[in-house]
Amino acid sequence: GAGVSQTPSNKVTEKGKYVELRCDPISGHTALYWYRQSLGQGPEFLIYFQGTGAADDSGLPNDRFFAVRPEGSVSTLKIQRTERGDSAVYLCASSLLLEGGTDTQYFGPGTRLTVL
Amino acid sequence: DAKTTQPPSMDCAEGRAANLPCNHSTISGNEYVYWYRQIHSQGPQYIIHGLKNNETNEMASLIITEDRKSSTLILPHATLRDTAVYYCIVREDGGGNQFYFGTGTSLTVIP
Numbered sequence: 531g532a533g534v535s536q537t538p539s540n541k542v543t544e545k546g547k548y549v550e551l552r553c554d555p556i557s558g559h560t561a562l563y564w565y566r567q568s569l570g571q572g573p574e575f576l577i578y579f580q581g582t583g584a585a586d587d588s589g590l591p592n593d594r595f596f597a598v599r600p601e602g603s604v605s606t607l608k609i610q611r612t613e614r615g616d617s618a619v620y621l622c623a624s625s626l627l628l629e630g631g632t633d634t635q636y637f638g639p640g641t642r643l644t645v646l
Numbered sequence: 647d648a649k650t651t652q653p654p655s656m657d658c659a660e661g662r663a664a665n666l667p668c669n670h671s672t673i674s675g676n677e678y679v680y681w682y683r684q685i686h687s688q689g690p691q692y693i694i695h696g697l698k699n700n701e702t703n704e705m706a707s708l709i710i711t712e713d714r715k716s717s718t719l720i721l722p723h724a725t726l727r728d729t730a731v732y733y734c735i736v737r738e739d740g741g742g743n744q745f746y747f748g749t750g751t752s753l754t755v756i757p
Binding site: 534561563565570571572573574575578586589621623625627632633634635636637638639640 | 678687688689690691692695731733743744745746747748749750
């Protein structure tokens with residue numbers, strides 16, 4: 531079946547611009563996660579949705595970052611007034627949100643954001 | 647969540663077993679050990695996870711010490727396609743369920 535998809539695969543923008551990154555999770559997955567990965571580092575948690583609501587947004591670096599999941603499926607990560615330091619690969623993952631520690635997250639291929 | 651420590655890099659000959667260690671000495675009783683890998687320019691891929699018992703699937707085996715303070719991921723017959731960064735993660739049962747990745751081990755399989 532279809533996995534997690536992310537669009538665009540690459541995004542180049544100029545400093546100060548607004549960008550939107552889209553994630554299509556696996557159908558039926560309740561939970562959706564956004565991570566950010568800088569060069570040479572492991573993915574860093576940003577925000578986690580349970581259904582339509584953000585259950586934990588403690589990883590968002592500042593108020594320029596915002597994410598929505600209005601219908602509990604597709605999610606959009608929005609970044610305002612982009613800065614060069616926002617350049618990274620943005621990863622999305624989804625899971626069934628199972629109990630008992632067996633909740634496996636499945637990752638998409640990521641969106642590579644470059645801020646010039 | 648508990649912190650993990652992994653060697654930054656390892657080499658393995660093609661066809662041999664690759665044994666990737668992970669230390670998680672502060673792991674608590676309700677934390678699972680997960681392994682993911684990331685091939686260049688792709689998203690992380692789930693490999694295996696466990697709590698106390700050793701686990702095996704079609705990709706790998708996971709050996710967890712009795713005190714649960716360390717674990718080893720074993721790829722029984724490494725191929726060139728196994729060259730990747732391998733992440734060992736401990737995650738609490740329940741709660742926010744997000745993963746906290748470290749920098750992982752960069753495994754290079756040599757022909």
